[in-house]
Amino acid sequence: MATELPSNGAATTNGNAESNYTVKTGLARMLKGGVIMDVVNAEQARIAEEAGACAVMALERVPADIRAQGGVARMSDPKMIKEIMATVTIPVMAKARIGHFVECQILQAIGVDYIDESEVLTPADHAHHVEKHDFTVPFVCGCRNLGEALRRISEGAAMIRTKGEAGTGDVIEAVRHMRTVNAEIAKASAMSDAELRIMAKEIGAPFELLKETAKLGRLPVVNFAAGGVATPADAALMMQLGCDGVFVGSGIFKSGDAAKRAKAIVQAVTHYKDPKVLAAISEDLGEAMVGLNVSMMDAKDKMQGRGW
Amino acid sequence: MSPSVDVTVGVLALQGAFNEHVQLLRQAAQILASRDNAVKRRWAFAEIRTAAELAACDALIIPGGESTTMSLVAERSGVLEPLRDFVKVLRKPTWGTCAGLILLAESANRTKNGGQELIGGLDVRVNRNHFGRQTESFQANLDLPFLRNPGGKGFDTKADPFRAIFIRAPIVEKVLPVVGGRQEREVVIDGTVVAPSKPVDTAVVKDFHLGDVEVMGVLHGRAAALDEAAKQRLDAEAEDIIAVRQANVFGTSFHPELTGDPRIHVWWLEQVIREVDQRRQAN
Numbered sequence: 001m002a003t004e005l006p007s008n009g010a011a012t013t014n015g016n017a018e019s020n021y022t023v024k025t026g027l028a029r030m031l032k033g034g035v036i037m038d039v040v041n042a043e044q045a046r047i048a049e050e051a052g053a054c055a056v057m058a059l060e061r062v063p064a065d066i067r068a069q070g071g072v073a074r075m076s077d078p079k080m081i082k083e084i085m086a087t088v089t090i091p092v093m094a095k096a097r098i099g100h101f102v103e104c105q106i107l108q109a110i111g112v113d114y115i116d117e118s119e120v121l122t123p124a125d126h127a128h129h130v131e132k133h134d135f136t137v138p139f140v141c142g143c144r145n146l147g148e149a150l151r152r153i154s155e156g157a158a159m160i161r162t163k164g165e166a167g168t169g170d171v172i173e174a175v176r177h178m179r180t181v182n183a184e185i186a187k188a189s190a191m192s193d194a195e196l197r198i199m200a201k202e203i204g205a206p207f208e209l210l211k212e213t214a215k216l217g218r219l220p221v222v223n224f225a226a227g228g229v230a231t232p233a234d235a236a237l238m239m240q241l242g243c244d245g246v247f248v249g250s251g252i253f254k255s256g257d258a259a260k261r262a263k264a265i266v267q268a269v270t271h272y273k274d275p276k277v278l279a280a281i282s283e284d285l286g287e288a289m290v291g292l293n294v295s296m297m298d299a300k301d302k303m304q305g306r307g308w
Numbered sequence: 309m310s311p312s313v314d315v316t317v318g319v320l321a322l323q324g325a326f327n328e329h330v331q332l333l334r335q336a337a338q339i340l341a342s343r344d345n346a347v348k349r350r351w352a353f354a355e356i357r358t359a360a361e362l363a364a365c366d367a368l369i370i371p372g373g374e375s376t377t378m379s380l381v382a383e384r385s386g387v388l389e390p391l392r393d394f395v396k397v398l399r400k401p402t403w404g405t406c407a408g409l410i411l412l413a414e415s416a417n418r419t420k421n422g423g424q425e426l427i428g429g430l431d432v433r434v435n436r437n438h439f440g441r442q443t444e445s446f447q448a449n450l451d452l453p454f455l456r457n458p459g460g461k462g463f464d465t466k467a468d469p470f471r472a473i474f475i476r477a478p479i480v481e482k483v484l485p486v487v488g489g490r491q492e493r494e495v496v497i498d499g500t501v502v503a504p505s506k507p508v509d510t511a512v513v514k515d516f517h518l519g520d521v522e523v524m525g526v527l528h529g530r531a532a533a534l535d536e537a538a539k540q541r542l543d544a545e546a547e548d549i550i551a552v553r554q555a556n557v558f559g560t561s562f563h564p565e566l567t568g569d570p571r572i573h574v575w576w577l578e579q580v581i582r583e584v585d586q587r588r589q590a591n
C-alpha cells in the first residue's frame with residue numbers, strides 16, 4: 001500500500017532527531033481510525049466517551065454557534081477544560097487562536113493532550129503561526145492544500161487535518177481539501193528533484209518535507225478529516241478518500257439524537273469500507289444538523305481562509 | 309518435518325495503530341525467512357474488523373489506540389465475545405500493546421466512568437494512564453532479556469537497547485494470583501473492573517496449563533504521576549512492570565509498533581510458529 005505511514009521514526013523526526021517529536025506524532029497514530037468530537041461541557045464529553053470517541057475537543061462554543069453568534073472567538077476557559085479533563089479518561093484536546101502562543105502556553109500548563117491551532121477561532125497574528133517544536137504538547141493544524149500542510153508540519157505540527165468549512169454540516173470543502181492534497185502529492189510523486197524544487201517554491205513548502213512526502217505518497221504525519229462532517233456516510237467518505245480518522249464538530253451535538261449519531265459515526269470510521277454496515281448504522285438517526293450550504297456563503301463568512 | 313505452512317496473523321483493526329503492526333510483522337517475517345535454518349513459511353497478515361475475519365486467524369495482535377473506544381466498538385461490532393473465545397477458550401497466541409495490554413488484563417483500574425469491558429487472559433491488574441497525560445509521554449531504553457535467546461546477533465538489548473515509546477501508557481500494577489477464572493478479589497476494589505471467566509476448551513487445546521504470569525520486562529526509575537491514594541495501593545517496588553506473559557498471552561505497555569525495530573515482532577512470530585506447529589501435530 002502506497003499510503004502507509006512508515007512505522008520507522010526516522011522518516012518523521014522532522015528535523016528534531018532526539019526531540020519528543022516521535023512521542024508527539026505517536027499519540028496521533030494512536031488516534032487513527034477514531035473519531036474526535038467537539039464538546040462544550042462535561043456532560044457532552046461523557047456522551048462522546050460512551051459513544052466511543054477516541055478523544056474530545058473541549059471548546060466553549062461549537063463552530064456552528066461561533067458562526068451564528070459572531071464576535072471574537074478565543075481559547076476556552078481553562079476551568080471548563082479542566083472539568084472535561086477530570087470527567088473522561090480519553091485524550092482531551094483544546095483550541096488556541098492561530099499565532100496565539102500564550103494561549104498555547106496556558107493550554108500546555110493545564111495539561112491538555114493536544115492543541116488545535118485553529119481557524120475556527122479568530123486569528124491572533126496576521127502573519128505567523130505558533131512555533132510548535134518548542135512545546136512538549138503536540139499540535140494539530142488545518143490545511144486546504146499540500147503547501148499549507150507542509151508549512152504547518154515544518155513549524156512542528158505533529159498531526160494535520162483538513163480545514164473543510166467548520167460549522168456548516170456541508171462536507172464539500174473537506175472533500176475539496178483532501179482531494180487537493182491527494183492530487184498534489186500524486187503530482188509530486190512523479191517529479192524529479194529539480195522539478196520538486198520548483199514545486200516547493202510554488203506551493204511555499206520546504207523542499208525536504210516535500211521530497212519526503214512525494215516518496216511516501218502521503219503526508220508524513222497522521223491526517224484527519226474535519227470541517228463539515230455530519231453523517232456516518234460523510235465520515236466513511238473521508239476515510240475512503242484516505243483520511244486516517246475524523247473530527248466531528250457541530251455535526252453531533254447540533255443533531256436530533258447526539259448519542260446515537262455519535263455512536264454511528266464511530267462505527268462508520270471503523271467499518272468505512274463495508275457499505276452493508278454503513279447502511280445499517282445510518283438508519284433512523286433522527287435529524288441531522290440543519291447546516292449551511294457553503295456554495296451560498298460569502299467569502300468573508302468562511303473560516304478556511306484564516307491561516308497563512 | 310514441517311512442510312511449508314500457512315500462518316495467518318491478525319491485527320485487530322477497530323481503532324488505533326494497527327497498520328504499524330502489519331508493517332513490522334512483514335519486516336519480521338522477512339528477517340525470519342532470511343535465516344539459514346529457516347523453514348519456509350507463507351505468512352498472511354490481516355486487518356481484523358469482524359468475527360468472521362478473526363475466525364481465520366492463528367494468532368492476533370491488539371494494537372495501541374484508545375482501549376475504551378476499542379472495547380465499545382468491539383462490543384457493537386459483535387467481536388467482543390469472539391475475542392474472549394480466541395484468547396481464553398481457544399487459547400491462541402495473542403499480543404497486546406498499550407491499549408491491547410489493558411484489554412488483555414483480567415483487572416484494570418482508572419477506567420472511564422462506568423468502567424469498560426475487558427477481554428482478559430493475563431492475571432494482572434493494569435493501571436491506565438499510569439505516567440499521566442500526553443505531556444508525560446516519553447521514550448526509554450529497555451533491556452529485554454527474553455530477546456537474547458532466539459534472535460541471534462543484534463538481539464542483545466544490553467548492548468543494543470530497545471528504544472521503547474510510552475504514550476499515556478499503562479503499567480502492570482500488580483501480578484495477581486492465578487485463579488483460572490474471574491478475579492473475585494479484584495471486584496471489591498474501588499474503581500477496578502474485571503474480565504469475565506471463560507473456561508478453556510480442552511477438546512481443542514490439549515494438555516493446557518495456565519501457569520504463572522512471567523515478568524518479561526521492567527522500567528527503572530520513572531516517577532509515576534499518581535495521586536497519593538493510588539501510590540499507597542501500589543506495591544512498594546522501585547520498578548514498573550512493562551511486559552508480561554502468561555500461557556498464550558503476551559502484553560507490553562509500550563509501543564514496539566512505533567519504533568521501526570522489529571525484534572520483538574521477530575521473537576513473537578517465533579512463539580507463534582511453535583504454537584501453531586504444536587497444535588497442528590496434536591490434531
